[in-house]
Amino acid sequence: METSIWRPILFLVGIMAFAGVNAAWLGWCERKGAGHIQRRIGPKEVGPYGLWQPLADGIKLMTKQLLVPQGVDGILFRVAPVLMMIPAITSMVAIPFSEGLQARAIDLSVLLIFALASIGMMAILLGGWASNNKYSLISAARSVSQNIAYEIPMLITVITIVMVSGSMNMEEIAKDQMGGFWHWNIFRVENGTFLYMWISFLIFFICSVAETNRAPFDMAEAESELVAGHMTEYSSMGFGLFMMGEYLNIVVGACLTTVLFLGGWDCPLGLLPGVWWFLLKIYILIFSFIWIRWTYPRTQIYKLLNLSWKVLIPFSLVNLLVTAVFLKVF
Amino acid sequence: MQTLFCQPAGGPSLFSAEGFVGLVFLITVGLIIAGAVVATTSRRLVRCVAGLALAFTGVAGLYYFLLSPFVAMMQMLIYVGAVSILIAFAIMMADPEDHTGRGRTGALASPIGAAVGAFLFVALAYLGVKTEWQAFPRQGTGDMEAVGKAFLTTYSLVFELISIVLLLAIIGALVLARRGRSRA
Structure with a gap:
C-alpha cells in the first residue's frame, strides 16, 4: 500500500469534485430529459443550453434563509440533510472506477456500500419525523417500508453475484469480467452453461430504482399526495442537500450495477479498457433512470410493497437456488 | 495495518500515523458514549433511537479496530440499517408521544439510583484499570x-x-x- 500522503488527498479532492459535479449537473440532465420527453425544451436561459442553470440554482438556494419552523425537532431537523449526503459520498471510496483507480481497496466493498446505504434511509426517516408534519411523517413511514422491502431482494441478488464471482471485492468482481461483453456477469457462462444472470440484473435494477426513491417508485415524495414528502418543511440548502443526496445515491447505484453486472471499466469489444467506459456505462444507466421516471406513472404504495414481497423476493430466492444448482451440478 | 494497531507507541505525536489512529479511536469511543447518553436521557423516543444508532455506529468502529471489518459492516447493515430503523418505525406507528411522563418516582429514587450508578461505575473502572489484560492471540483472518x-x-x-x-x-x-x- 502506498504510504504517500498525496494519494488520499488526491482521492478526497477527486471524489468530492466528482460528487459535486454529478449532484449539480444531474439535476440539469433530469430537467433537460424531462423537457424533451414532454416535448418542451427544458432549462435554456442561463448559459448555452441552460448549462449554467445548476450554478444559478445553487446561488439561489444558498442565499435563501434556512427556515426552521416552530414545533420541529431542532437537532434532528438539521442533522437529517447532512446525514443524507455523508453515506452517499463515503461509499464512493469503495468504488473502483478503473484498474487501480479506487480510493481504498477494501476487501468487502460491496458490503460496505450496502452498509452505508442503509444510513441514507435513516436520514429520510429522521427528517420526516423531525419536521412535525403529517405529510412528512407519512412519507418517512412509506420510504422506510419501501426501502426495507426492496433491500431484501437486492441483497439476495447480490449473493448470486458473490457466488458466481467468488468475491465481495468490487475490483476483483470487475476484473473477473474483463475481455468483452460476453464475459460480463449479465451474460455469464459458467462451465458451458448460460446462467441467466439477466434475471438477477433485472431484479437488481428494479430494486435500485426503488431504493433510490425514483419514479415510478417515488412514494416518499409523491407530489400529488404528499406535497414534497420528507422535504416539505425544508428550505434553501437543506432541501438542496436532500436533492443532491438523491442524485448521488443514483450515481452510487449506477456504479454498483456497472461493477456487478456490466463489466466495470471493460469495453464491450475488449478494446482500450479504462475509466471512460465506466463513466459511459454509469451515465447510460442514469439516463435510463431519468427515462423511466418521466415515462411511467407513479404506482401505489400497496402495489409497490406487493411487488417486492410477492414477486421480487420469491423470484430472487428461486434465482439464487437455481444459480447455486447450475454452479455446483453442471 | 496490523502492526499499526497492535503496538501501542508511547505517546505518539498527533500527526504520525499512530496518533491519527488513536484520534480516530477516541472519536469512535466518543460516538458510543454520546449515543448512549442521548439514548438514555432523551425524552423523545425517536431521539433515543437516533442515539442508539449513533452508539451502534461507534460499536461498528470498535469491531473495525479489532481487525474484523466483516463484523463491523454487518453491525452497520443490521443494527444501524435494520434494527434501529425498525424500532423508529414502530415508535412512529404507535405514536407514544403523549406518554412522556416520568413514571413512578419517589423521593429516594434519585439518590439511590445515583449511588448505585456511581458504585457500578467505580467498580467497573477499578476492574478495568487494575486487571492485567492479556493480549489474546488473533484467531483466523476474520x-x-x-x-x-x-x-x-x-x-x-x-x-x-x-x-x-x-x-x-x-x-x-x-x-x-x-x-x-x-x-x-
Missing part, C-alpha cells in the same frame, strides 16, 4: 470465508438454533398480524 466456514462446521448447531429462533419470530409476527386483520 474475513468472510473464515466466518462462513466456522458457521457451517464448528458452530453449525448454534447457527441452526438461531435460524429456528428467527423462524419462530417470523411465524409469531405473521400470526399476530393475521389476528389483527380478521378482527378488523
Whole structure:
C-alpha cells in the first residue's frame, strides 16, 4: 500500500469534485430529459443550453434563509440533510472506477456500500419525523417500508453475484469480467452453461430504482399526495442537500450495477479498457433512470410493497437456488 | 495495518500515523458514549433511537479496530440499517408521544439510583484499570470465508438454533398480524 500522503488527498479532492459535479449537473440532465420527453425544451436561459442553470440554482438556494419552523425537532431537523449526503459520498471510496483507480481497496466493498446505504434511509426517516408534519411523517413511514422491502431482494441478488464471482471485492468482481461483453456477469457462462444472470440484473435494477426513491417508485415524495414528502418543511440548502443526496445515491447505484453486472471499466469489444467506459456505462444507466421516471406513472404504495414481497423476493430466492444448482451440478 | 494497531507507541505525536489512529479511536469511543447518553436521557423516543444508532455506529468502529471489518459492516447493515430503523418505525406507528411522563418516582429514587450508578461505575473502572489484560492471540483472518466456514462446521448447531429462533419470530409476527386483520 502506498504510504504517500498525496494519494488520499488526491482521492478526497477527486471524489468530492466528482460528487459535486454529478449532484449539480444531474439535476440539469433530469430537467433537460424531462423537457424533451414532454416535448418542451427544458432549462435554456442561463448559459448555452441552460448549462449554467445548476450554478444559478445553487446561488439561489444558498442565499435563501434556512427556515426552521416552530414545533420541529431542532437537532434532528438539521442533522437529517447532512446525514443524507455523508453515506452517499463515503461509499464512493469503495468504488473502483478503473484498474487501480479506487480510493481504498477494501476487501468487502460491496458490503460496505450496502452498509452505508442503509444510513441514507435513516436520514429520510429522521427528517420526516423531525419536521412535525403529517405529510412528512407519512412519507418517512412509506420510504422506510419501501426501502426495507426492496433491500431484501437486492441483497439476495447480490449473493448470486458473490457466488458466481467468488468475491465481495468490487475490483476483483470487475476484473473477473474483463475481455468483452460476453464475459460480463449479465451474460455469464459458467462451465458451458448460460446462467441467466439477466434475471438477477433485472431484479437488481428494479430494486435500485426503488431504493433510490425514483419514479415510478417515488412514494416518499409523491407530489400529488404528499406535497414534497420528507422535504416539505425544508428550505434553501437543506432541501438542496436532500436533492443532491438523491442524485448521488443514483450515481452510487449506477456504479454498483456497472461493477456487478456490466463489466466495470471493460469495453464491450475488449478494446482500450479504462475509466471512460465506466463513466459511459454509469451515465447510460442514469439516463435510463431519468427515462423511466418521466415515462411511467407513479404506482401505489400497496402495489409497490406487493411487488417486492410477492414477486421480487420469491423470484430472487428461486434465482439464487437455481444459480447455486447450475454452479455446483453442471 | 496490523502492526499499526497492535503496538501501542508511547505517546505518539498527533500527526504520525499512530496518533491519527488513536484520534480516530477516541472519536469512535466518543460516538458510543454520546449515543448512549442521548439514548438514555432523551425524552423523545425517536431521539433515543437516533442515539442508539449513533452508539451502534461507534460499536461498528470498535469491531473495525479489532481487525474484523466483516463484523463491523454487518453491525452497520443490521443494527444501524435494520434494527434501529425498525424500532423508529414502530415508535412512529404507535405514536407514544403523549406518554412522556416520568413514571413512578419517589423521593429516594434519585439518590439511590445515583449511588448505585456511581458504585457500578467505580467498580467497573477499578476492574478495568487494575486487571492485567492479556493480549489474546488473533484467531483466523476474520474475513468472510473464515466466518462462513466456522458457521457451517464448528458452530453449525448454534447457527441452526438461531435460524429456528428467527423462524419462530417470523411465524409469531405473521400470526399476530393475521389476528389483527380478521378482527378488523
